[in-house]
Amino acid sequence: MVTDKNFTPPSPSTLHTLSVLSGKGGVGKSNIAAALAFALADFGKRVILIDADLGMANLDILCGVRNARYNIAHLIEGSRTLKEIMVHFKTSERAEKAGGSVSLLPGGYGIKEIADLDEYAMGRLFDALSGLEDLADYIIMDAGAGIHRGVLSFAYASEMTLLITTPEPTSIRDAYGVIKSLGTQAWRGSDEVSGGLMMVVNMAASSREAQEVAERIRLASMQFLGNAPMYLGYVLRDPVIERAVKNCRIFYRSEPSSPAGICVRNIAGDLLRLCEGVDIKHEEPAAERVQKKKGMRGFLSRLVKTLFEDDKKKI
Secondary structure, eight states: OOOOTTOOOOOOOSOEEEEEEESSSSSSHHHHHHHHHHHHHHTTOEEEEEEOOTTOOOHHHHTTOOSOSOOHHHHHHTSSOHHHHOEEOOOOHHHHHHTOEEEEEOOOOOHHHHHTOOHHHHHHHHHHHHGGGGTOSEEEEEEEESSSHHHHHHHHHSSEEEEEEOSSHHHHHHHHHHHHHHIIIIITSOTTTOOEEEEEEEEESSHHHHHHHHHHHHHHHHHHHSOOOEEEEEEEOOHHHHHHHHTTOOHHHHOTTSHHHHHHHHHHHHHHHHHHOOOOOOOSSOGGGGGSOOSHHHHHHHHHHHHSTTTTOOO
């Protein structure tokens, strides 16, 4: 549920980047990332999913892609092009009529392997990824869990960051840990690296429970960090999700009218309002951060700066 009375709609952009992360594993981060992609497609958006969980890439399996022939490793090697690597999914009739689409760029390299690339290989990788600029309206990166450098770097580089938590106490604690890490290094930094941090409560028993969890995290963040993530919405605990995961399917794709599917659609609608300036009621501050850092080339530039700054690697 997006609320911000001080929100100013951003100027139009051809591409928006969104990183999805979590404080701990098992909170449904990848499920939400993939479901959100298909929900945005229903609104007529071209979406590319990138498996950015460096070292633990499995988004292809979750999406039902068995033994993907190519991945980002082939892109780095130069043996395959970007279009050859991308996996295209069948979307709903509504999405097709509206011009929406969903594609996946499978992972395959961990952070250590990427950091060890020579200048030529790194340049080739980033030149190829720059080509995504003309192929999508939204790029959703399924980043990892925790607060290690690889996860936080994607948050710093993206236009928007979506933090996934659940009502479980351990999940709430770890979500705050991520916010604290981002707050120290991003919110208190320059505008160049301060992103739009938003939060979704997954596996909620009700909207009230989700609201209470979000308020706990926001109040603690505001009290101790001086800033807090925007509460974007919630996804109800729903048996259709467990069934979909067991069958390697995206729950929104198979049952968009389920309670969880409706929640994801609402989140997608609010995200579009933030990014594209559609009329919306606002009550909370700080959404103006979403206006900045658009485009794939800008994302890649910031990713290099943050991901490899400790290695002082020149790209």
